Amino acid sequence: MATAAPRPDSERADQPDKVRPDGCENRCIVTIGASAGGVDALKRLVRDLSPDIPAALLVVQHVGPTSYLGDILGRAANMPVANASNGMKVKNGHIFVAPPGAHLLLHHDHMLLRRGPRENLARPAIDPLFRSAACSFGGSVIGVVLTGSLSDGTAGLHAIKMCGGVSVVQDPGDAAVPDMPLSALQNVEIDHCVPLSEMAGLLHRLASEIAGPTPEIPSGIRLEAAIAAQEHSTMELTEGQLGAPSTFVCPECHGPLWEIEDGPITRYRCHTGHAFGADVLMQAQADDAEQALWSLLRAHQQRAELAKRTAKRQAARERHSLASQMAARAAEYEADAKLIEEIIHRRTP
Structure with missing residues (x-):
């Protein structure tokens, strides 16, 4: 290419x-x-x-x-x-x-x-x-x-x-x-x-007012300006040019994040260039967690509904033991869904 x-x-x-x-x-x-x-x-x-x-x-x-x-x-x-x-x-x-x-x-x-x-x-x-x-x-x-x-x-x-x-x-x-x-x-x-x-x-x-003097521009600032301008890919960087590898992943592209100590500010940037303040990263992680909870809730609700319908069909065919098993599963899935729903509601401001 x-x-x-x-x-x-x-x-x-x-x-x-x-x-x-x-x-x-x-x-x-x-x-x-x-x-x-x-x-x-x-x-x-x-x-x-x-x-x-x-x-x-x-x-x-x-x-x-x-x-x-x-x-x-x-x-x-x-x-x-x-x-x-x-x-x-x-x-x-x-x-x-x-x-x-x-x-x-x-x-x-x-x-x-x-x-x-x-x-x-x-x-x-x-x-x-x-x-x-x-x-x-x-x-x-x-x-x-x-x-x-x-x-x-x-x-x-x-x-x-x-x-x-x-x-x-x-x-x-x-x-x-x-x-x-x-x-x-x-x-x-x-x-x-x-x-x-x-x-x-x-x-x-x-x-x-007359402008103050301009010191030597720090290389990190020039580098991040170039990334925003698409003149430099973070994939080309060597370790230490911007920060150190972290254990976190980018909420945008799910690649690894570098942790940047910028004076008193801790920031994060991924290999494709997405950048986050620590608070923005936490907010993005919270959004991801909430989305995962809603997906999990939907899955448990659907499993409960499928189990109930299966139990009803088996009861109509007089397969009472299998119907009882499916009804018990439906109750378990509904209980799990209720627990997830309570967690979601606790997270709602």
């Missing part, structure tokens, strides 16, 4: 580029991630943003196969809003929205859309955008985590900080769903934690 020729370094998402677009010296890239409750939060934020903000804003909201987020934000914002497209250049005073089904990534002054492996059960996911921005723009990046469940955005915000950028989270007490801001606060050195009512003014002030 032929392999694609590698992209030139000038087109690779994992290659750091310390030349800022349009020669800007300020913090000219704002990356924003949101999940549950995010549509309302984003509408409020873009409504308050001044159109003269000296930065481009890139938004990832967890969405399904169809999304009208770009149109929704376009009606609320005082500046141009566009659905991101492959090769589109970033522009100050513009908002770019990740479309469904693709990770939104940054390289130099333009955007990449890639159907790379899902991260935290999502595509588009927040972490890939944040990592790619950190790789290309380092100290020129402001990362923002808004309302949402679980922990997408935490690892990406950590990458932004590692590369010299600024971290901002919505005050969890102000968030419709506080999990994502809380996760970031617990695991990342956060520079600013503010309610939405103060967010637009803060972002304008930060974007107007």
Whole structure:
């Protein structure tokens, strides 16, 4: 099977580029991630943003196969809003929205859309955008985590900080769903934690300031940006490049998972590239367990029904001993089904 020729370094998402677009010296890239409750939060934020903000804003909201987020934000914002497209250049005073089904990534002054492996059960996911921005723009990046469940955005915000950028989270007490801001606060050195009512003014002030220096981009961040951009397969990695083998399997493809110690954050990534925070992995495991319980319940209910019908047929043929055996089996299967049903109900919030 032929392999694609590698992209030139000038087109690779994992290659750091310390030349800022349009020669800007300020913090000219704002990356924003949101999940549950995010549509309302984003509408409020873009409504308050001044159109003269000296930065481009890139938004990832967890969405399904169809999304009208770009149109929704376009009606609320005082500046141009566009659905991101492959090769589109970033522009100050513009908002770019990740479309469904693709990770939104940054390289130099333009955007990449890639159907790379899902991260935290999502595509588009927040972490890939944040990592790619950190790789290309380092100290020129402001990362923002808004309302949402679980922990997408935490690892990406950590990458932004590692590369010299600024971290901002919505005050969890102000968030419709506080999990994502809380996760970031617990695991990342956060520079600013503010309610939405103060967010637009803060972002304008930060974007107007001179960007800090960009340190050497850690190889792990470059590597994971390349995986999201489908420029590098984790199957090509040697042990230790990202993490150590774990005893867990990927809930997406059921391959083995590597355990990655990312500062205070423990994460997991499989050989095909699916990535999970520990809490997302536990949630996926819980979903798998619940699905298995429902399948087991259905199987026991069907076995009980089949045994009862068999018992009735044998009784009609006056095979009373066999009918009695089948009736006893039916009772056992029904008891097992009842036990499984009780376990399912105990798991229901």
